[in-house]
Amino acid sequence: KAGVTQTPRYLIKTRGQQVTLSCSPISGHRSVSWYQQTPGQGLQFLFEYFSETQRNKGNFPGRFSGRQFSNSRSEMNVSTLELGDSALYLCASSLGPRQGGATEAFFGQGTRLTVV
Amino acid sequence: AQKVTQAQTEISVVEKEDVTLDCVYETRDTTYYLFWYKQPPSGELVFLIRRNSFDEQNEISGRYSWNFQKSTSSFNFTITASQVVDSAVYFCALSKTYNNNDMRFGAGTRLTVKP
8 A cells, every 4th residue: 555655855946936745645545634844843734635625724824825636635835935934844644534533644755845 | 722742852772771752742622632653764754653532541562652641641652672773753742633633743852772
């Protein structure tokens, strides 16, 4: 069973540009969450999508957006990049809402974004 | 507000030593979930355990064990007879509801196991 796939693995962008990151969840998983990891702020939740709908959003500016497609693949977009957006962006997939308890999230290896 | 505190930034042990990673959490919710993840140098977070707030039983899985105590809001993780391959950053996380992947992570503890 393939794991969570994030592309690209590494990215270098210039301030002011925009970037799109992709995440393909585990087959059968319908929930995708995005996290930003930086040395200063640690792991921070960006947003979660389930069945193409954003269910929850973290405390990030509107420059950060995302979407989910009917095949559960998700993309996140960051517009007008700032130096502080340099981070490891992690995607996590899970089965989604169900009775019986939280389902564990499986993470991809992340996309390391460097803004210069 | 939810918060997870991992006070130990870095721990270094010699192989075969036992080591305990501390996790203290804050939440006003009565139902919540706690997690431990391991992050090796490759970057992905590897799921280790999930525990809901109604299940205070301790759990053992091989060399790993977890001690959940609601009275002290702690969910500590012990590795017995540590190995070099255990070297990684370990994160404790808290989730509000059973179907919400909005996890709040602690700052992580970097564990180095020396041969």
